[in-house]
Amino acid sequence: xxxxxxxxxxxxxxxxxxxxxxxxxxxxxxxxxxxxxxxxxxxxxxxxxxxxxxxxxxxxxxxxxxxxxxxxxxxxxxxxxxxxxxxxxxxxxxxxxxxxxxxxxxxxxxxxxxxxxxxxxxxxxxxxxxxxxxxxxxxxxxxxxxxxxxxxxxxxxxxxxxxxxxxxxxxxxxxxxxxxxxxxxxxxxxxxxxxxxxxxxxxxxxxxxxxxxxxxxxxxxxxxxxxxxxxxxxxxxxxxxxxxxxxxxxxxxxxxxxxxxxxxxxxxxxxxxxxxxxxxxxxxxxxxxxxxxxxxxxxxxxxxxxxxxxxxxxxxxxxxxxxxxxxxxxxxxxxxxxxxxxxxxxxxxxxxxxxxxxxxxxxxxxxxxxxxxxxxxxxxxxxx
Amino acid sequence: xxxxxxxxxxxxxxxxxxxxxxxxxxxxxxxxxxxxxxxxxxxxxxxxxxxxxxxxxxxxxxxxxxxxxxxxxxxxxxxxxxxxxxxxxxxxxxxxxxxxxxxxxxxxxxxxxxxxxxxxxxxxxxxxxxxxxxxxxxxxxxxxxxxxxxxxxxxxxxxxxxxxxxxxxxxxxxxxxxxxxxxxxxxxxxxxxxxxxxxxxxxxxxxxxxxxxxxxxxxxxxxxxxxxxxxxxxxxxxxxxxxxxxxxxxxxxxxxxxxxxxxxxxxxxxxxxxxxxxxxxxxxxxxxxxxxxxxxxxxxxxxxxxxxxxxxxxxxxxxxxxxxxxxxxxxxxxxxxxxxxxxxxxxxxxxxxxxxxxxxxxxxxxxx
Numbered sequence: 001x002x003x004x005x006x007x008x009x010x011x012x013x014x015x016x017x018x019x020x021x022x023x024x025x026x027x028x029x030x031x032x033x034x035x036x037x038x039x040x041x042x043x044x045x046x047x048x049x050x051x052x053x054x055x056x057x058x059x060x061x062x063x064x065x066x067x068x069x070x071x072x073x074x075x076x077x078x079x080x081x082x083x084x085x086x087x088x089x090x091x092x093x094x095x096x097x098x099x100x101x102x103x104x105x106x107x108x109x110x111x112x113x114x115x116x117x118x119x120x121x122x123x124x125x126x127x128x129x130x131x132x133x134x135x136x137x138x139x140x141x142x143x144x145x146x147x148x149x150x151x152x153x154x155x156x157x158x159x160x161x162x163x164x165x166x167x168x169x170x171x172x173x174x175x176x177x178x179x180x181x182x183x184x185x186x187x188x189x190x191x192x193x194x195x196x197x198x199x200x201x202x203x204x205x206x207x208x209x210x211x212x213x214x215x216x217x218x219x220x221x222x223x224x225x226x227x228x229x230x231x232x233x234x235x236x237x238x239x240x241x242x243x244x245x246x247x248x249x250x251x252x253x254x255x256x257x258x259x260x261x262x263x264x265x266x267x268x269x270x271x272x273x274x275x276x277x278x279x280x281x282x283x284x285x286x287x288x289x290x291x292x293x294x295x296x297x298x299x300x301x302x303x304x305x306x307x308x309x310x311x312x313x314x315x316x317x318x319x320x321x322x323x324x325x326x327x328x329x330x331x332x333x334x335x336x337x338x339x340x341x342x343x344x345x346x347x348x349x350x351x352x353x354x355x356x357x358x359x360x361x362x363x364x365x366x367x368x369x370x371x372x373x374x375x376x377x378x379x380x381x382x383x384x
Numbered sequence: 385x386x387x388x389x390x391x392x393x394x395x396x397x398x399x400x401x402x403x404x405x406x407x408x409x410x411x412x413x414x415x416x417x418x419x420x421x422x423x424x425x426x427x428x429x430x431x432x433x434x435x436x437x438x439x440x441x442x443x444x445x446x447x448x449x450x451x452x453x454x455x456x457x458x459x460x461x462x463x464x465x466x467x468x469x470x471x472x473x474x475x476x477x478x479x480x481x482x483x484x485x486x487x488x489x490x491x492x493x494x495x496x497x498x499x500x501x502x503x504x505x506x507x508x509x510x511x512x513x514x515x516x517x518x519x520x521x522x523x524x525x526x527x528x529x530x531x532x533x534x535x536x537x538x539x540x541x542x543x544x545x546x547x548x549x550x551x552x553x554x555x556x557x558x559x560x561x562x563x564x565x566x567x568x569x570x571x572x573x574x575x576x577x578x579x580x581x582x583x584x585x586x587x588x589x590x591x592x593x594x595x596x597x598x599x600x601x602x603x604x605x606x607x608x609x610x611x612x613x614x615x616x617x618x619x620x621x622x623x624x625x626x627x628x629x630x631x632x633x634x635x636x637x638x639x640x641x642x643x644x645x646x647x648x649x650x651x652x653x654x655x656x657x658x659x660x661x662x663x664x665x666x667x668x669x670x671x672x673x674x675x676x677x678x679x680x681x682x683x684x685x686x687x688x689x690x691x692x693x694x695x696x697x698x699x700x701x702x703x704x705x706x707x708x709x710x711x712x713x714x715x716x717x718x719x720x721x722x723x724x725x726x727x728x729x730x731x732x733x734x735x736x737x738x739x740x741x742x743x744x745x746x747x748x749x750x751x752x
Binding site: 298 | 454470476
């Protein structure tokens with residue numbers, strides 16, 4: 001996304017009619033951006049969002065300080081809080097990676113939610129014949145992982161194919177397919193795959209205990225966290241250290257230039273989307289095999305959508321996603337505490353998240369733009 | 385310019401001020417009262433229905449000295465509720481938890497009870513079974529069929545077409561019992577009355593509920609009743625269509641200033657206050673608390689403009705009878721296929737009545 005913005009920017013410096021002083025100022029401003037932009041900009045955006053949010057809290061007669069204190073307490077304050085935050089990280093990281101990898105190609109994919117749900121259904125469905133638990137886990141677990149990742153990759157693959165063949169906008173197609181995914185899950189969970197012993201809530205038959213994912217010893221968090229961290233590291237290496245990653249970024253920078261250099265744009269788009277889909281699929285697998293133990297409507301818990309936010313805030317850097325995911329996990333872990341202690345409605349955290357998202361988008365629009373540079377220079381001058 | 389210039393002294397000063405403030409807040413939040421009660425809702429606390437009926441009781445509980453109430457709304461019936469319970473126990477020090485949604489019970493509340501033997505948990509159903517489920521878990525149940533019976537009396541005397549519409553969430557025994565008590569009430573005072581039943585399939589499906597009201601009114605029903613989580617949309621649609629209605633769970637009187645007759649309300653504050661009182665005095669809670677009008681656990685909404693003099697008097701008289709234990713299922717009862725399903729007098733709390741997979745004579749509609 002950002003790379004696209006860079007691309008469309010006029011590459012020339014202001015003409016002679018613009019004062020030389022301003023030109024100098026812009027150059028120094030741009031340098032400041034370059035050095036600090038990657039960290040300072042998103043951080044600044046979060047702080048700005050918190051500042052905006054504080055005004056809202058003061059307006060409804062609540063203390064912003066208490067708000068921050070409770071987020072700290074609920075997110076990191078006790079060992080329970082830390083565990084609670086860490087437990088929420090794996091799906092966030094994986095869903096953010098599902099956004100970040102296609103983003104290298106300049107694609108904005110927002111269909112992670114339904115893909116996660118569909119992958120979760122696939123994992124649970126393939127485990128149905130083994131509900132007795134007799135088959136060794138060594139056979140069934142890879143089957144579940146494979147089914148989830150493959151289903152999700154296919155789902156993202158449809159989006160890539162539609163884009164390659166028919167120039168269908170991936171934002172729209174992935175979002176719409178997301179709803180189709182959720183509808184398919186509901187169809188099976190309320191029909192063919194429904195567990196008759198679960199009358200109050202339509203679900204698949206529970207996955208046998210021997211196939212469930214255990215906890216990392218001493219951490220109290222399931223192995224999905226390790227898998228998600230590993231995926232982030234691997235994808236970071238893929239994006240930044242391999243020819244393939246470089247080629248993806250070139251396509252993201254300018255597809256026409258990439259094509260004229262002989263890069264197989266369509267194939268890169270397809271591969272990138274398959275990798276992204278597989279990440280969302282892994283998230284769905286862990287939601288079923290480590291958290292819910294079965295597939296039902298609870299799989300659509302919003303991780304796919306929050307993942308978009310996480311990836312944008314991390315500027316689509318696979319490693320940057322990890323700390324951002326931690327921040328959002330902590331926000332979600334502390335949401336209940338904030339609601340209870342400050343007597344606020346449950347929508348408050350969603351409001352904060354949206355404020356952060358808007359702040360991030362604004363900061364990215366300003367980042368590197370003439371207006372943004374001028375603002376920075378102006379601020380620096382005032383301090384000097 | 386100078387005013388905005390941050391000096392080191394000013395910085396230190398403001399940091400100290402902030403730290404002091406933060407310290408005060410910490411101190412205040414740590415100074416917990418004697419007993420913390422956690423209440424968890426699956427929906428919004430102002431839903432004009434199920435959740436609101438519990439929130440009203442929570443408000444009453446807050447007024448009790450020595451009690452601190454923490455509430456969390458819109459908690460899904462998933463591992464999310466397990467997290468919320470753990471958070472309430474760990475971070476708020478809650479000693480008594482009310483998980484007010486049906487799907488919280490198994491496995492989430494059962495597991496939480498096993499993991500936290502020092503905490504009491506209660507669920508608003510009769511699902512808890514002695515011996516099978518943990519001892520620090522239990523249930524409380526307001527016999528809403530009594531209040532729906534009164535709704536039925538008032539509705540039976542309010543219909544001119546002898547067609548009453550009833551919108552129910554799920555075809556489960558608990559819901560069908562209110563339909564049956566309602567129908568028996570309506571036909572007691574108006575033997576020609578028929579109850580047209582629509583089952584939506586979910587506790588909350590506002591669009592389908594609105595469609596059902598419209599369909600029922602179109603087919604001639606002039607009084608609408610319901611058993612869904614939030615009767616808001618049902619009552620509003622009935623009012624818009626110019627027919628009368630009776631309420632459920634909490635008061636919807638304000639939503640239908642012209643057609644509201646009366647409503648069946650739970651009165652959870654009786655239970656919540658009673659439990660808190662026992663815990664404050666360090667006494668053990670009962671595992672199961674059940675009751676109706678007799679124990680002040682259900683009540684009828686104050687009559688609205690839709691209630692005629694005749695309906696008011698009949699409803700009040702019948703309420704007085706129920707309060708003293710008069711049965712609703714007082715003789716041979718047939719289902720709407722003509723099959724005899726109950727014989728002899730069954731008291732208000734007869735366990736036979738817990739199993740009710742049928743609808744009685746006078747109900748138009750099927751449940752299976």
